[in-house]
Amino acid sequence: MSKRWVLKNTADENVVQQLAADLNINPVLSRLLVNRGITNFEEARFFFRPSELHLHDxxxxxxxxxxxxxxxxxxxxxxxxxxxxxxxxxxxxxxxxxxxxxxxxxxxxxxxxxxxxxxxxxxxxxxxxxxxxxxxxxxxxxxxxxxxxxxxxxxxxxxxxxxxxxxxxxxxxxxxxxxxxxxxxxxxxxxxxxxxxxxxxxxxxxxxxxxxxxxxxxxxxxxxxxxxxxxxxxxxxxxxxxxxxxxxxxxxxxxxxxxxxxxxxxxxxxxxxxxxxxxxxxxxxxxxxxxxxxxxxxxxxxxxxxxxxxxxxxxxxxxHNIERKGHDLQITDEALSLIDNDEIMINRKSTVVFNENWHKGVIGIVASRLTEKYYRPTIVLTRSNGHVAGSARSVLGYDLYEALCGCSDLLIQFGGHKYAAGLTMKPENVPAFIDKFEEVVSATIPDELLIQQINIDAELELKDIESKFFRVMNQFAPFGPENMAPVFMSKNVYVSGNAGLVGGNHVKMFIMQPGSASFSCIAFNHAQYLPQLKPNVPFDVCYSIEENVWRDQRIIQLNIKGIRFN
Known part of the structure; x- marks a missing residue:
């Protein structure tokens, strides 16, 4: 599945350069700070040194x-x-x-x-x-x-x-x-x-x-x-x-x-x-x-x-978790089969699947997996206490809750927020709901939201990835919503040596730019690019930087999020 690469708006360059000088760090790192609303030394000190003294009364x-x-x-x-x-x-x-x-x-x-x-x-x-x-x-x-x-x-x-x-x-x-x-x-x-x-x-x-x-x-x-x-x-x-x-x-x-x-x-x-x-x-x-x-x-x-x-x-x-995984994998496989064997479902802008025997406790997990696979608003339904219960998940930028409001006449109840929701309906309403949800989604979702987006924090030269850069970047942790691990983009990189497959669908390789060291990379679920990944063939990558620990040895590794050939 192709993905949209979106580079975040550049922060005020004067502020970026001043903060880089004040903190004695790479301007790429100060740009990450400014994009998080941190614009001076004191705010940076607070950010990098979280303490119980920062808790509110x-x-x-x-x-x-x-x-x-x-x-x-x-x-x-x-x-x-x-x-x-x-x-x-x-x-x-x-x-x-x-x-x-x-x-x-x-x-x-x-x-x-x-x-x-x-x-x-x-x-x-x-x-x-x-x-x-x-x-x-x-x-x-x-x-x-x-x-x-x-x-x-x-x-x-x-x-x-x-x-x-x-x-x-x-x-x-x-x-x-x-x-x-x-x-x-x-x-x-x-x-x-x-x-x-x-x-x-x-x-x-x-x-x-x-x-x-x-x-x-x-x-x-x-x-x-x-x-x-x-x-x-x-x-x-x-x-x-x-x-x-x-x-x-x-x-x-x-x-x-x-x-x-x-x-x-x-x-x-x-x-x-x-x-x-x-x-x-x-x-x-x-x-x-x-x-x-x-x-x-x-x-x-x-x-x-x-x-x-x-x-x-x-x-x-x-x-219980092992049992949950079993239900999860079984239901996911059954749901994928339902979709892949139905041409109408494949071509829809939403996914709604129903099986009255699915375990209610894992349908939310399955909805998330289907959303990752097909990247569109998704609902998984099953029987529960005489009704049909569902768990819904959305894609970035699309308000799932509002879509359900448009189908409320077919629901007993529903609740949740923009990206996740739960719902209940009468069994006889399932066919009408499937059609109505598709109608609402098709009328309200822009086509670009159906293409997965990679948010890129900054462009980076591979030569800038050294121990101090990595050490300071790690102080941005703990990572999570509104403070995600930074994603960088590097242009015109080359494979150093040979790229190969690991785990069936993942690419393991080393990349470099002129004047840079060679960096170990793992690209999960990128096997389709392997035939093009040859020495002397330039391409762009976006990635996060992490530490790979193997047999007590630690090396910097690039976790590839996207590959793009020029």
Whole structure:
């Protein structure tokens, strides 16, 4: 599949050159800084040296004082407190963090994770009933609740108070909770708006510690969980999130809690984890608990203090992840077969596939894989509780949620955001929905959005890639949304020696420019270019720069994102 190469707008050259001189770095690196909004020495120092001193005062968040007073009251009166959270990585890490912290000062505490299939996302009536029937006077809801107006009203009638800690965009009406912590509230003046759900939970315990003279080191001991939530919930890694992710990764790599340490062991990597490692190694295992069985198992692992108990839970979760992979691969193969054997589907601008026997817990993963393959808005549907449930994914620049609004007459309910959504419909509406979704997408998506885009940060000469450049570039980490690993473009490079295939579809080669060293490259899924990759044939590449470790030897390697012949 061909891809569009898009070079970012050049930053103000005077600012770039001045910053390069002030920091004594290559102007290409200062250009990366300026494109991130960093234009002077002090801002760069803040960026390159994230510290706990850069965290905001939690009491700047609307309703924080109310929340802390209510928790103090519950502890003083030995009231039963329920920690309630969503079943995904963000929700389970948030529950584990808040539960572990308050368990040290309050025994009368329990946690509750709704069943993905029986209760669905967010605060459930069943969860509120369980709290009321078992004498819980306070529920602290994490990573959900900001739109649960009816549910909170129901809880109020039963005499159950709610503290909501959410990071999603509120609706027109806020629930009548005792306290509602959400930086995205229109009346909240908290300086940073992009915290994860677990990040809001962290601000809650930070506020409690601050008011009750608990040392920050105690609060910081939970930052491994915060970093996992930031990585896996795909929130911006800017500002306060970048500080939390940086400190959390240090905790993961230096002294993780028992549960996270066990998770790393079963994932097969116990040191030098990056944000990408957290996303691809730890996150899927935590998620697998709720997708295949019960997300409470993930919380049980993350709150465990005993290595033997943690090991048993970790092995169980790893087994669930293996089962999840099996479902994932099987359903992906079946979906690909459906599309490839249907000429009408192949030529559409959207993909909607349905099989009533597919496992609901992995259809979101399959939708992502199909989007990568065909690069168009995609929905995967299956049967669930008498209805048809679906998971949807979009392509860069296309508003999937708006497209679903155009099909709302055929849906029972839907929700989500620009790039990912969930939906439910009556089984008899599936054929009409497939046609209507294609009609809406075809009418609203520009053709260029159906071609995958590679965003290039800067043009770079290969001779500029040396140890200092690589060392400074690595200080841009941790990488993630709004602070992605830089992608560079180099023109008129040549193969040095011979290019060859590895793993069936990947190209391994060395490239150089006149006057530069020869650089090792890996080009995943670029086998189609191999016949043209000959010595003395110039071509352009775009790539990220990484370190390849093999048998304790470390070399700089270029991870090729695109190849273009002149």
């Amino acid at each position: 939690p009491f700047l968040m609307q309703d924080m004082e109310k929340a802390i007073l209510r928790i103090e009251q519950a502890i003083a009166q030995n009231e039963k407190v329920m920690i309630y959270g969503d079943y995904d990585v963000d929700g389970t890490t948030a529950v584990a963090l808040v539960y572990r912290f308050f368990k040290k000062c309050h025994d009368n505490i329990a946690y509750y994770i709704p069943d993905r299939y029986k209760e669905g996302y967010g605060i459930s009536t069943q969860g509120i009933d369980f709290a009321a029937q078992n004498g819980f006077g306070l529920i602290i809801a994490l990573d959900c609740g900001v739109k649960s107006v009816d549910k909170v009203a129901y809880a109020n009638k039963l005499g159950v108070d709610f503290i909501i800690c959410d990071h999603h965009l509120p609706g027109d009406e806020l629930p009548d909770a005792l306290a509602l912590l959400d930086p995205k509230r229109s009346d909240c003046e908290y300086p940073y708006k992009e915290l994860s759900g677990c990040g809001i939970g962290f601000k809650l315990i930070q506020a409690y510690a601050q008011k009750n003279d608990i040392d920050f080191e105690e609060v910081a001991s939970y930052l491994d969980l915060v970093a996992i939530s930031i990585a896996c919930d795909i929130v911006h890694i800017t500002g306060e999130n970048r500080v939390l992710a940086h400190l959390g990764l240090q905790k993961i790599n230096d002294n993780p809690c028992t549960g996270v340490k066990t998770l790393m062991q079963v994932a097969g990597k116990s040191k030098d984890l990056s944000i990408a490692d957290v996303v691809f190694l730890l996150g899927p295992r935590i998620n697998a608990a709720g997708r295949i069985d019960d997300a409470k198992h993930a919380v049980a692992l993350l709150i465990s203090c005993h290595e033997e108990e943690a090991r048993e839970m970790g092995e169980l979760i790893n087994t």
